[in-house]
Amino acid sequence: MKLVPFTMIIVAIAALVLTAGCGKSLQERIEQAKRNAQDEQLVQKQAQQDEPSDYLDEWQAFRSDAEKQLAANTKSIDSLKLRIAAADDMIKAKVGPQIEALKKKNGELKKKLDGYRDEGKVNWDAFKRDFSHDLDGLDKALKDLTTDSK
Numbered sequence: 001m002k003l004v005p006f007t008m009i010i011v012a013i014a015a016l017v018l019t020a021g022c023g024k025s026l027q028e029r030i031e032q033a034k035r036n037a038q039d040e041q042l043v044q045k046q047a048q049q050d051e052p053s054d055y056l057d058e059w060q061a062f063r064s065d066a067e068k069q070l071a072a073n074t075k076s077i078d079s080l081k082l083r084i085a086a087a088d089d090m091i092k093a094k095v096g097p098q099i100e101a102l103k104k105k106n107g108e109l110k111k112k113l114d115g116y117r118d119e120g121k122v123n124w125d126a127f128k129r130d131f132s133h134d135l136d137g138l139d140k141a142l143k144d145l146t147t148d149s150k
Contacts, residue, residue: 055121062128066113069135073106076142098145105138 077099084095109131116127 055124056118059118059124063113066109066131066135069139070106070110070113073102073138073142076146077103077106080142080146095145102138102142102145105134105141109134109138
């Protein structure tokens with residue numbers, strides 16, 4: 001009989017010691033994770049500051065190519081408008097809104113290109129990927145429209 005309360009006390013003390021030990025190691029792990037996150041942020045900031053300007057050269061070339069492609073799209077859209085102006089009303093009603101949508105999208109891409117500001121290589125890569133995707137989509141839609149309107 002006296003053994004049961006004594007055993008319960010021993011088990012309670014052991015559980016308390018184990019719980020306190022786990023809590024401390026958990027707290028240490030949390031603090032270590034915070035330090036690692038802070039270190040990672042510092043490394044990223046320093047990497048952005050120390051980056052060579054090679055991507056800036058790439059940006060200039062990309063911008064030049066994109067401006068040429070946007071200008072070519074504008075000419076194609078204007079040419080398409082002239083061809084549609086001579087067509088019958090049914091074709092005008094079908095293709096006219098599509099042409100205006102393409103013209104609007106081309107203008108939005110010009111604004112997006114002009115609005116880009118240098119914010120580091122990581123942001124440049126994301127911008128380039130998104131812009132190229134949008135520009136390719138516009139080119140495909142323009143080619144599809146010119147193929148359909150012939």
